[in-house]
Amino acid sequence: xxxxxxxxxxxxxxxxxxxxxxxxxxxxxxxxxxxxVKFDDSNAGVSAIRNSSSSFARENNLxxxxxxxxxxxxxxxxxxxxxxxxxxxxxxxxxACTVHKVQGLTLDNIVVSFDLKKQRYFNYGQVYVALSxxxxxxxxxxxxxxxxKHIRANxxxxxxxxxxxxxxxxxxxxxxxxxxxxxxxxxxxxxxxLKKHSLDLCNDPILSKCDVLALTETQLLTSLPNDDIDSxxxxxxxxxxxHNSDKFLSLAVCYNDTITLCDxxxxxxxxxxxxxxxxxxGYSLSCLLLYRKHGCDIQQFIACLDYITTSLDIDVIxxxxxxxxxxxxxxxxxxxxxxxxxxxxxxxxxxxVSSGSLLDHVYVKQSISNKMEASVVSVYYxxxxxxxxxxxx
Numbered sequence: 001x002x003x004x005x006x007x008x009x010x011x012x013x014x015x016x017x018x019x020x021x022x023x024x025x026x027x028x029x030x031x032x033x034x035x036x037v038k039f040d041d042s043n044a045g046v047s048a049i050r051n052s053s054s055s056f057a058r059e060n061n062l063x064x065x066x067x068x069x070x071x072x073x074x075x076x077x078x079x080x081x082x083x084x085x086x087x088x089x090x091x092x093x094x095x096a097c098t099v100h101k102v103q104g105l106t107l108d109n110i111v112v113s114f115d116l117k118k119q120r121y122f123n124y125g126q127v128y129v130a131l132s133x134x135x136x137x138x139x140x141x142x143x144x145x146x147x148x149k150h151i152r153a154n155x156x157x158x159x160x161x162x163x164x165x166x167x168x169x170x171x172x173x174x175x176x177x178x179x180x181x182x183x184x185x186x187x188x189x190x191x192x193x194l195k196k197h198s199l200d201l202c203n204d205p206i207l208s209k210c211d212v213l214a215l216t217e218t219q220l221l222t223s224l225p226n227d228d229i230d231s232x233x234x235x236x237x238x239x240x241x242x243h244n245s246d247k248f249l250s251l252a253v254c255y256n257d258t259i260t261l262c263d264x265x266x267x268x269x270x271x272x273x274x275x276x277x278x279x280x281x282g283y284s285l286s287c288l289l290l291y292r293k294h295g296c297d298i299q300q301f302i303a304c305l306d307y308i309t310t311s312l313d314i315d316v317i318x319x320x321x322x323x324x325x326x327x328x329x330x331x332x333x334x335x336x337x338x339x340x341x342x343x344x345x346x347x348x349x350x351x352x353v354s355s356g357s358l359l360d361h362v363y364v365k366q367s368i369s370n371k372m373e374a375s376v377v378s379v380y381y382x383x384x385x386x387x388x389x390x391x392x393x
Contacts, residue, residue: 001094001101002037004068011044012063013267017094018044021062035089036062040107042355065089099130110134114144124154182281184259184391186212187377188360190291190320190384194218194252198232200381207377207386208235212277213254216291216320219247241266241273251289272319274312283393286312290319298323304335309341316372319341319363320384325358326350338339342366346374351385360387 004013018039026033036057039045045063057064068090075081081231096113112130116122127150134140187210191197194215201206220229221242229238236254239261243249251273255261263276272290288308292301301321309317323330325345338345343363351360362371371393377386 001092001097002039002065002090002235003092004090006065006068006090007045007048010047011041012048013044015101015103016041016044017105017107018063020091021060022056024056030320032089033066035065035091036060037065037091038062065091072161087118099126102133103129105133106135107133107139108135109139109140111143114142114146122150122152124152124157127151142241182279182283182393183204184212184279184285184393185210185393186214186277186287186316187386188214188216188289188318188362188389189379189386190217190360190382191215191252192217192219192382192384194220195229197381198229202232202235202378203324204379206388207379209260210388211279213250213252214287214289214318215254217248217287218250218252220250220252233243239264239275243271246293249291249293251291253289267304267308270301270308271299272305272308274314279392279393285316285391286314287316287318288312288314290317290321292320292322294322296322298330299333302337305334306337306341309337309343315368316362316364316389318360318387318389320359321361322359323361324352324355325361327357338363344369346372346389347376347387349376349385351376351387353383353385360384362387362389 002012002016002018003014005014015136016039018041019036020035021038022036023032024034025031034054036054037045038061048063049057049061052058052064054064065090067087070086070088072084072086073081074084090302110133114127127146131140187207191208193203194201195218201213209214218240220240232252236256239253239255241251241253241264247273251271253261253273253275255277258280260278261275262278263274265274267274268274270290271292272288274286274288277285277287282381290305291296305317308314321334323334325347327332334346342365344366345367346362346364347360350356350358352358362374370390372391374387374389376386379386
């Protein structure tokens with residue numbers, strides 16, 4: 001195991017696991033000068049290998065690790081303090097690791113021992129950290145007996161969650177009294193792979209109850225077997241719109257048995273899927289679902305959108321625009337277009353978690369905007385928040 005952060009940008013970080021393949025010895029000092037490591041993480045040390053002067057490292061795809069000099073003050077903080085120096089390779093044997101040491105690691109196969117030795121009990125959150133290192137249940141192997149008493153949460157954490165629930169300023173997702181009113185709920189989400197997250201979607205307490213799921217970046221292709229997705233999302237019918245060459249541009253619309261989907265049309269120029277939603281009450285809604293890939297020309301995207309919306313009668317335009325609604329420089333042309341065509345943007349809160357940007361837009365015709373409301377719904381399985389739109393007929 002690597003025991004220090006050699007190069008964070010190159011993923012040579014404290015805790016990386018691997019196998020020492022070779023130890024190179026200096027001919028003059030007759031001491032080890034470099035060790036060559038095959039890390040379990042294939043992305044660790046890519047730059048180090050590429051820039052290495054050792055042909056052995058490059059030819060065998062091994063990361064060269066050099067000794068690191070550590071300086072230790074006897075009296076820390078005092079410039080005049082005597083100093084000790086230690087030169088050693090930043091690695092240690094890792095046939096077994098403590099739970100604390102593997103925090104943050106993701107491993108395909110792990111063996112977790114619940115046999116306590118000198119330790120009298122498990123610390124707060126320790127069992128959770130241990131079990132959650134595995135990527136699947138098939139790769140999780142347990143020694144000893146796991147009991148409910150072993151799983152302990154910090155009381156301060158529980159108190160804070162209770163305080164947040166009591167003082168929460170969050171509003172219900174549907175704020176209007178919708179009794180005796182026919183409604184359709186549509187949820188927009190950048191799913192970042194429907195195949196990986198179909199089970200999460202099925203168990204989501206909010207999204208699974210929606211009538212329509214409009215999904216971007218599904219990463220599905222018609223050449224792939226998707227029977228498992230259809231069986232998991234058995235409460236929904238799925239219309240998949242693949243892209244010929246880029247799976248990240250794929251779209252999908254899932255709808256329950258109260259909805260029929262028809263008149264689908266795909267626009268390659270804008271990566272948009274137009275479709276008509278009909279509910280059991282005979283009401284219909286014309287929709288355009290979009291996904292604009294980051295880096296695509298914004299002005300060209302807006303020009304294509306202008307042409308399509310001018311030519312067709314569309315009630316709702318939504319999707320991951322990858323244009324921050326809070327960035328006046330990038331959004332100005334889109335706002336001008338929306339206003340000229342009498343569309344209203346329903347989303348006002350950030351939808352992209354890491355940057356606090358509003359990338360997932362929902363535009364509706366001004367004439368029907370009083371029949372619609374949108375709310376941002378947090379999900380744990382995407383770096384985008386979902387947007388739930390409720391339509392009252």
